[in-house]
Amino acid sequence: MRIHRLPSSLASQIAAGEVIERPASVVKELVENSLDAGARHIEIRVEKGGVKRIQVRDDGHGIHPEDLPLALSRYATSKISTLEDLASVRSLGFRGEALPSIVAVSDLRLISRQDGGHAWCIDGQDGKPYPVSHPPGTCVEVRDLFYNMPPRRRFLRRERTEFLHLEATVRRLALSRHDVAFVLHHNGRLVHRFPAESREKRIARLLGHALMEQAIRVERQGETMGLAGWISPPVYSRSQRDMQYFFVNGRAVRDKTLHHAVRHAYRDVLFRGRHPALVLYLELPPQEVDMNAHPSKLEVRFRKADEVRRFVAESLEEALSGTSPGKGPPPRLAPEVREPGDTYALASQAAMPPLGYALAQLHGIYILAENAEGLVLVDMHAAHERIIYERMKAAWERGEVAPKTLAVPVAVDVSEGEAQRVEEEASRLRRLGLDLTRIGPETVLVRGAPAWLEEEAVPHLVRDVLADLIHADHSSRIEEQWHALLASRACRHAVRARRHLSLGEMNALLREMEATERSSQCNHGRPTWTQVSLQDLDRFFRRGR
Template sequence: LVRTQALAHPAVEFRLSHNGREMQRWGAASAEQRIGAALDESLLAQSLRIDTSAGDLRLEGWIGAPTAARSQTDRQYFYVNGRPVRDRLVAHAVRQAYADVLFHGRHPAYVLFLTLEPGAVDVNVHPAKLEVRFRDSRRVHDFVFRRLHEALAGTRAGAATSEGAAAFGAAQVATSVHAAWHPRQSGLGLPGQSVPLQAYAALYGGSPTSPPADPRDGVDSVAEGAAPPLGYALAQLGGVFVLAENAEGLVLVDMHAAHERVTYERLKNARACGAIPSQLLLVPLPVAVSRREADAVDEHAAEFGALGFELTRVADERVLVRRIPSVLEGSDIEALVRDVLGDLATHGSSARLEEFQNELLSTMACHASVRANRRLELAEMNALLRQMEATERSDQCNHGRPTWVQLTRAELDRMFLRGR
């Protein structure tokens, strides 16, 4: 209770005593300093600053980065006109904003202050004043969701500073990202020079252009401070990780997790534009399925079409795959179709399917992404790094796991006791 009030009034000094003994004291401070003192400096260090408004609505405060999510909801504080509240509508909006970036069973940390006209909210619906009723609840829900969603969308790899975020077209929300090791995903900013995305576009459906053949070209650029945020690839480790050097030091990338996020965002963007590009199979692929899954093919033909598939039921427990999304070329189509059909059969009605569209796209992205133990050329590794820098939410995969971590030169020096 004292902590909740202390967070709301940072300019006021708070002292907590028990039996004449001072248990806690928080001196007058800035809002940022109070959060660090009353909660945890590491929480503040791994947070996004929010300060945004629309009409009479204003939302400000801090939201924890997805990698700082917790197993409990004990670091969630929401205030309406300076009053601490517990509101299911607001809690739902926050959960929805984090839906694409949180690991299963984890909860975001946040300290948020919503300000609106006093007449737009009824504070007398709970004896302890802990619940409120908004006059226009849908507007408040959409405002909170969209602004947090936009802020989290800007957490692309290496685009932490406002300058870097703007350079890659991030949402115009006043945010600043800090991070600490475990994992460290510090913002590197972007140099004045343009990032050579075109050099790797051929690997992602763009115009073919030859990437730098000599990896030392990238290393030289790093030394000159002209490298892109994630630097240039050096090698592949264990068929799972990409090692790269940037201006800060060493970058380690989980190649499957990173490519999964890139593919997922491409599928979402294509879906938002109307339909996912697809291609006909030269030879239709027969797939054995359960009767329930075959029924889903008949019932949800339109949904399959929007996802870029064309399936035909040819028997009680067999379907033919005639068309697939272009991005899935080379994937295990049979396994993917079974997974998507399983999702369709589980979620049922078309209304439910609309709610779970992103879950279906996530399943597709997982199948389309580069697998462990696949050997990549340096050009392919660099292409992945450039795509991460240009992709929203690329700090986490679709399941909320981190896609990359940073080891600075100072951290490497400490590991090897250099300078002692």
């Protein structure tokens, strides 16, 4: 077949396939247009999962009647005019592709009215505006999605599945703008009604009040970026990432850099295979992020991805460091040590430390303590393991990793690009604990490596670190392996089950827990203590009933 130009209708349908994947894509594009128009109330009505009908109505500032035909044409937009505008875009839409893409694969009808003007309607296939009656704002109705693309329509899922995707999209949009009211109907039935409210109330409404009761507030402002939101404590984890929401400059995004930062922050407080719940809002100058990476605008590219990853990870680590029973100066204890048969003369409940004072040991595994709230149970091995781990980690982080000279230097075969990186990054690699020299086009010589690393593991680690530097311009391999080794050592040196502790030793352990960051979980992610309040005990024994 000779090369020929595609018909405009077919070209439009192909282009629409990148923007409109399923009914949820239509809702996303239309609601984002409403938000850009300053809407304060958005109502969404769908039928048959959105395949048969989607209607999005808002109270925004509307479209000028003369602009209605242009609104349905490709690459026509009111958001940007120049390349400089594209580099600093803050609106949710800007490509001028959404409405024409929807027109290419459905039967569309658009009604809009500006304040002080008359309402006008335009049909996607006709393109001639005509007057109608309508309140200020815009209403877009989409019928029979993919009616003219049978192969694409056959790939849509069942009605329930498509609606679940659509509902998830509405939830993300509602989380992005807590100050806007959202209403969602499906097949004539009210599904969601979110009034305009505070961000905290909106998150609690969508993710559950149980999560928000335990959630940890994140708020940090750097020189060029800021992060706010809520993250779940390690004990509130999930088997999937279904409750992780990231927003960059108000836009819901999926990004590997942000996921990597979260994994790094939770690396030693979560069980393997578990994921935290979180809602994070990252703000940075629009010039520092490329929102035009994909037509769906769900993927972004950061100009300084390593700085973003580090900032987010440090912010979350700072918030998680408060997951310990208490902080501040050592609490006052009277008497200093109590042996069996003695009694405490507690100064007052106000002076009582967060974990209180030890009462006894249970089966040589748990410490029973009394605090102002009631009864405290501590897994002494898990608690001691975290204390030792944090102590060793802090000692390591105070200095650089000095390479230990190998008795016999090891030659490692690498790619030419990786060998070139060794020459460029020699000082940086040395700070990571690797003394490398390029001795051939595709060979490097390892003269020194971290002292704790087994020699047979040196070639594997060198290749992994160089691959990280090539693809991501940073590497955390050495840090991750070192932390794994510290965790193993902490587990071996922590107090064992069945070991008898005196009350003085138990209280010393409680005080160390209060002064140690992240001491509410061991470094495997298990909880180290729990609280049973007097109210819980009264409820169990039915006191006062």
